Amino acid sequence: MDTTGVGSTGPGTAPAGPRTADRKRLKDHLISWATGAPLKGAPGPGVQTLVLSDAAHVPAVVAAGLVGPSTLLLAPDDGTGVPAPAVGYEGSLTEPGDELSNGQDFFLQTHSYASSPYMTVFGPTVVRLTDRPDFEAYLADADRALTDGVFPDFLLTSSVVLADAGALGGSHHPADGPSVRLYADPDGYVSTTPTGAVLGTVDDSLDTLTRRFAELGPDEAALGAVVPQDIRDQALRSRPFLPRYLKAITAMRILMAHGRTGLKVSGFGARLTPELAGAAADLDDAALPLVVHGDSGTYMVISGRLFAVRRETARALECLLAAPERVTALVPAAELDVLDELLAQHGVRLNPLQAVAA
Incomplete structure (x- = not known):
């Protein structure tokens, strides 16, 4: 994946105003941010992809050392621009039914899992578990696939990505963690995902956030704010077929994209x-x-x-x-x-x- 293009260059190196990332770079970073799979290439200092809910937190994350030369730092743009070295976005990456736009030619939809069968996919889409009913819907779909061979159509669509599949019975990428992706909510609390347990704040260093991630584990860090760990663990233990279910979905998506x-x-x-x-x-x-x-x-x-x-x-x-x-x-x-x-x-x-x- 391409990690070149507009990157962070340190505080104060460019005036506040509209900054953009090319379409491919933005797409690659956001897929990595949704899945936890790191971008290709040698890791550098800072986080690969850091999404803020409030542009006012740009100075704090820069001062904390979370932003490196190749970091894509995204902050919401209200039309007046965002502080350097952030790239502005419109819309949302966390609200189900909303979409993110770079203000030009890129749009990314976000759907909740339970609503996805009823939503129309127009382009790149992230399906995310946002609450307990989403988790129950995911388990019900997996159970139906096992017994009836019927897989959810929306997960077989080539433009759809299931967020945090590693916490749903899949395999976590061994490099997943704060060095790959972070999200800061409007109050400045930081997690790896919008649905994950809090790791710290925008003032904490990457080392501090990484230590907290190691204490919690990747599952809790990805879905801890949505499904209690004991409930998730019990559901996954009782369904040892889930890793193969997710692998089957990946294979079918590839084959269907080629007309099979x-x-x-x-x-x-x-x-x-x-x-x-x-x-x-x-x-x-x-x-x-x-x-x-x-x-x-x-x-x-x-x-x-x-x-x-x-x-x-x-x-x-x-x-x-x-x-x-x-x-x-x-x-x-x-x-x-x-x-x-x-x-x-x-x-x-x-x-x-x-x-x-x-």
Whole structure:
């Protein structure tokens, strides 16, 4: 991702007034800010993306050392400009149903999770859990996908990003934290996300905020202001399939963006192999490969990468995951050899008697 363009250059180096970020840079930073995935490139001093709810806090975050040469510092612009080195924005990144604009050619919508099925997506959109009903709606959608194979249409739209999926059963990026993203509310309290637990204030240093983040953990830092930790932990523990559910959504989004139709995911209310119709899948291990099949092809997700494969190879993997004790009766030995070679190329070993990701 491009991290060049308008950056912070320190206090007082430019007059207050309209400052802009090019469309790609703004989009890259805001996706990183919503998901916790850091931007590419060597990290520098300061936060990669820092969003303020009040431009009056610009001097404080600069004085605290939160703003570095490559930081994108965003502050609301009421039409009179924002203090340097901030970039002004119009609208909101936190209010469901609102949108952020750079005043030129970029718009980013924010939807609450529960309202998303009823909203029209016009462009880049962040879907965020904003309260307990949103969390319950997310869990209900995941449960329905597991039993019926029906995934939420809005999450399969290529322009939609689910915020903070790592706190919803997905994988946190190991670099996520205050050095990647911060949000300051109107009162100057700072968190990594608008829905996360408070880490400190706009006067605190990055080291102080990072220590607090480490104490809380990434889940609480992302969603602590929305769902109590004990409730979230219990819900996720009772649904060990959630990591694979989120991986399935990612794979389907990619395939649908390339025109693939009729997509189904093995173990989520569907089977490619008729003999496995009643078999329970091993969905507890997020590292295991996924099988996706549609009207015009079959695919595997292996170690985070998506591949088109022969139908026979996909069936072999499905059998190995869902019914390892029956695999030799369902799959020709030659096809298992082909599968084993393919998986080995990506560092995955599956034992016919016990599927284990290496």
